[in-house]
Amino acid sequence: MIDNIWELLRPTEAPNRRHSVYASPSPELALNSASSGSNDRNDYLTCQVEIIGEIKLAHLNIEDAKFHQDIKKLSRLVPQLLHENFSELPVEEKSRFASLYLPVVSKEELLSTLDNTRSGEILKSLEENSTFWSDTNFTLQDHKGELFFELLDGAYYKLHPIS
Template sequence: MVDNLWEWVRPNGFPNRRHSVFSSPSPEGAAKSALNADQIYTVTFPGEALIAQIVGYEDARWHSDCKSLPKKLFSVLSESGWMEKGIEEKSAVAPLWAPCLLREEVESLFSLEPLKSVREEIRSSISFWKDVKLLESVEMVGDVGEIFFEAEEWVLHPFLPEN
């Protein structure tokens, strides 16, 4: 649900997280998230790339929205009496929890009650993209913060620690 809300308000020109490759600015950070911590790589881009970094968050799953948005949505829906409704009325909102909704699909859900009445309140509660900065190159990467990028092509180079 949080990912769907992030996609709903993703600014134009920013990478789509569903099509992105994720990385870390440090080998240590990469090792924490890697399936195999012995296989760490650096990346270069032979062509164009959309590169972004979540400033101050090692991993998007630790972003404050991940806790606050579900609480906020449940709170506003609860205030509307939605939680006491029958399954037919709840089913209008249920698709918000489906994986990988498009921006337009989330927008269409917020055109229906009960989401229509809380649309702006939820939208203004999403802070993720305020913490993301676009980077012109990997040389601009800060020390802390998940990096994600979209590119037609990229090259991985095995990370070789300095001795």
């Protein structure tokens, strides 16, 4: 649900998290964020990323998106908003919001299913309460936050192992 909301609220200059490459600004942070389950750093290869071409870049102010305050906040807010605004409606109206809970729903798909006046009130509340994109920089910064980038047409990247 949170990824769907972040996708729904994603500004045009921001990379699509579902099509992005994730990175860290330092080898140490990359190793700390590695998720294969092994605690042995020898199981990982740390690389420097060389980007050729144009990208959309996002640099979070926190080490990992999984720690963003939106996750707890919106996980409580959405069910509350749905209960307050839709509990008396027929299931056909309620089902519009099921798309928030579906895996990998696009911004366009979400907007098309949430296209009515009552939905607009909930969307406004989500915009007012989500800070993920406003907490994000769209240029490389000098801090330890998570990076992710989306390759634009013709762009590619190379990985250079760091010894």
